[in-house]
Amino acid sequence: MPCTLKQTRSFNARLKEIVKEFPQSQGSIAKVIENLPSNPESGDLYPGFALLKVRKLRIPLREYGIGKSKGLRLIYLTDPSKMHIRPLVLYHKPAFRSEQHILNLVLEALREIAEELEARL
Amino acid sequence: MATPLESRMNVCRAFSVDLEETLAGMAAQARWALLKSPITLFRLIKHHLQSRKARTIVRGAMEMCEIACDHADCLEGIHGNVALVRDNYLKVVSVAEKLPVASLLKPLLEEELGHWDDLVEDCVVGSSHEFRSFVNRISRNT
Numbered sequence: 001m002p003c004t005l006k007q008t009r010s011f012n013a014r015l016k017e018i019v020k021e022f023p024q025s026q027g028s029i030a031k032v033i034e035n036l037p038s039n040p041e042s043g044d045l046y047p048g049f050a051l052l053k054v055r056k057l058r059i060p061l062r063e064y065g066i067g068k069s070k071g072l073r074l075i076y077l078t079d080p081s082k083m084h085i086r087p088l089v090l091y092h093k094p095a096f097r098s099e100q101h102i103l104n105l106v107l108e109a110l111r112e113i114a115e116e117l118e119a120r121l
Numbered sequence: 122m123a124t125p126l127e128s129r130m131n132v133c134r135a136f137s138v139d140l141e142e143t144l145a146g147m148a149a150q151a152r153w154a155l156l157k158s159p160i161t162l163f164r165l166i167k168h169h170l171q172s173r174k175a176r177t178i179v180r181g182a183m184e185m186c187e188i189a190c191d192h193a194d195c196l197e198g199i200h201g202n203v204a205l206v207r208d209n210y211l212k213v214v215s216v217a218e219k220l221p222v223a224s225l226l227k228p229l230l231e232e233e234l235g236h237w238d239d240l241v242e243d244c245v246v247g248s249s250h251e252f253r254s255f256v257n258r259i260s261r262n263t
Binding site: 009015044045046047048049050053054056058067068070071073075077079082084093096097099100101102103106109111114117118120121 | 131153180182183184186188189190192193196197207211231232234236238239241242244245246247251252253255256257258259260262263
């Protein structure tokens with residue numbers, strides 16, 4: 001059974017920005033995100049978590065002649081027991097040495113989900 | 122006697138030390154590749170093959186890790202060397218642009234640089250205490 005995709009408001013806003021930047025790739029980006037539930041283990045794994053898994057997927061922008069290495073990155077959270085997938089951050093990787101900026105984006109996305117879940121309790 | 126979990130952690134630590142030595146060796150070789158000598162091309166090809174092998178080992182270990190830990194010391198431990206390899210790759214790519222013989226390999230070098238930069242990102246994100254604490258917080262409330 002495929003997982004359920006749960007997108008946050010900030011992720012959707014980020015997705016809109018990326019699509020604005022790469023309009024010709026709108027279809028292929030949407031397809032990658034739609035296919036995530038049926039292939040949740042497609043990205044590289046961040047180790048050390050037992051219940052939830054965090055992965056990073058490299059997405060090429062073929063319409064612009066951009067391969068995986070200079071394409072988009074999608075960091076997402078999966079909950080194998082509840083079959084949920086939460087995309088965290090989608091970003092373009094044009095420059096190197098931007099790890100601190102990426103970490104801040106990921107922390108912001110995680111904070112939003114954590115607060116949303118705690119508000120529901 | 123070590124519990125199964127402890128022995129797995131020991132294997133993990135031993136691997137981490139091994140990897141640090143391999144990556145430090147690679148970083149040193151990357152510096153040599155900067156020399157404008159006729160053997161640069163051969164060095165770059167050899168280096169490229171070693172680099173792919175090292176990346177596969179790191180990614181493979183990350184994929185196999187099923188131990189829950191609060192600290193991810195393994196990622197923190199290899200971060201310095203992974204970043205060193207990435208930084209040296211940046212230098213190699215910029216020098217390769219100026220060397221006709223090495224420029225043939227530029228697309229391969231750039232691709233490899235992208236992989237190492239991703240690995241640096243993953244080490245920084247994965248070993249962040251704040252990141253781990255948020256994921257664990259979500260895990261408790263999900």
